[in-house]
Amino acid sequence: QLNSLAVAAGLKYFGTAVGESAVSSDSAYMAIVNNKNELGQVVAENGQKWDATEPSRGSFSYTQGDIVPKVAKANGQYLRCHTLVWYSQLPSWVSSGSWTRATLQSVIETHISNVMGHYIGQCYAWDVVNEAIADDGTWRDSVFYKTFGTDYLALAFNAAKKADANTKLLVAYYNDYNLEYNGAKTDRAVELVGIVQKAGAPIDGVGFQAHLIVGSTPSRSSLTTVLKRFTALNVEVAYTELDIRHSSLPASASALVTQGNDFANVVGSCVDTTGCVGVTVWGFTDKYSWVPNTFSGAGDALIYDKNLVKKAAWTSISSVL
Numbered sequence: 258q259l260n261s262l263a264v265a266a267g268l269k270y271f272g273t274a275v276g277e278s279a280v281s282s283d284s285a286y287m288a289i290v291n292n293k294n295e296l297g298q299v300v301a302e303n304g305q306k307w308d309a310t311e312p313s314r315g316s317f318s319y320t321q322g323d324i325v326p327k328v329a330k331a332n333g334q335y336l337r338c339h340t341l342v343w344y345s346q347l348p349s350w351v352s353s354g355s356w357t358r359a360t361l362q363s364v365i366e367t368h369i370s371n372v373m374g375h376y377i378g379q380c381y382a383w384d385v386v387n388e389a390i391a392d393d394g395t396w397r398d399s400v401f402y403k404t405f406g407t408d409y410l411a412l413a414f415n416a417a418k419k420a421d422a423n424t425k426l427l428v429a430y431y432n433d434y435n436l437e438y439n440g441a442k443t444d445r446a447v448e449l450v451g452i453v454q455k456a457g458a459p460i461d462g463v464g465f466q467a468h469l470i471v472g473s474t475p476s477r478s479s480l481t482t483v484l485k486r487f488t489a490l491n492v493e494v495a496y497t498e499l500d501i502r503h504s505s506l507p508a509s510a511s512a513l514v515t516q517g518n519d520f521a522n523v524v525g526s527c528v529d530t531t532g533c534v535g536v537t538v539w540g541f542t543d544k545y546s547w548v549p550n551t552f553s554g555a556g557d558a559l560i561y562d563k564n565l566v567k568k569a570a571w572t573s574i575s576s577v578l
């Protein structure tokens with residue numbers, strides 16, 4: 258079972274995102290989630306995001322956000338918490354507000370202290386800042402960047418440290434996608450870590466979302482090279498949202514084999530990198546996945562099929578653990 262194998266291979270966990278609605282509606286799905294030997298870590302797919310936790314200014318709600326942490330607690334699984342400062346799933350009162358540095362700083366600090374305070378001691382890691390960089394390597398032009406330039410990065414990590422001052426359990430992450438290709442976006446993420454560190458703010462990890470494509474996934478050694486660029490900066494790394502999509506469906510038999518090899522390359526690179534702590538798939542079954550809703554025509558990006566049966570990818574992962 259994948260988490261047991263991952264732990265034996267030196268990782269902390271193999272885990273998954275869990276969709277809030279399936280928790281109460283799908284007991285066959287939950288039987289897999291609740292098997293700690295298979296999945297040693299969970300993360301809320303949507304419930305802890307800003308639009309769910311602070312839909313209007315100063316009014317906090319944890320109904321959705323508490324669903325997955327409760328599962329982690331019942332099962333004794335690691336909980337990754339996701340996410341605090343992100344341009345998306347951000348309520349319009351934030352994204353369309355007219356802010357000065359002082360007013361937006363107070364909004365960010367209030368958000369972080371309330372949400373982190375609510376989950377204090379429960380999260381193994383928090384994705385403090387998510388997706389601050391555009392695919393071409395420029396800074397993403399969010400309300401945060403427009404107001405602060407890059408100063409909001411250190412501001413957010415400092416606010417996280419302050420909210421966690423009593424437990425100091427927190428592993429504070431920067432999390433992004435398309436860092437796997439070692440291009441301009443990767444270079445900028447390296448710069449980001451340096452910016453935050455130079456500002457004296459605590460950043461402990463970089464999350465590689467790894468929303469990848471069958472047949473276009475970098476090799477195990479290329480991926481290892483990228484991970485090591487970050488561990489060299491004294492931060493841990495993890496694959497935080499792994500899925501590898503077929504560009505067109507149905508997938509051929511050979512595409513399923515390629516998908517398995519791609520998953521093995523990703524997981525293998527984590528095993529090969531001291532400081533890579535774990536792998537999280539963004540959902541484990543093709544029954545529920547954000548991919549078909551986001552990438553038109555693409556799908557079947559996960560390691561169990563729609564009937565909750567293990568795919569070739571599952572076996573390929575198990576063979577590198």
Ligand code: XIL
Nearest residue numbers: 302303339340387466498539546547
């Ligand atoms: C996705 C969820 O899976 C969807 O259910 C939701 O509609 C949109 O967000 N990067 C992230 C995740 O950091 O939070 C996103 O999750 C996928 C991309």
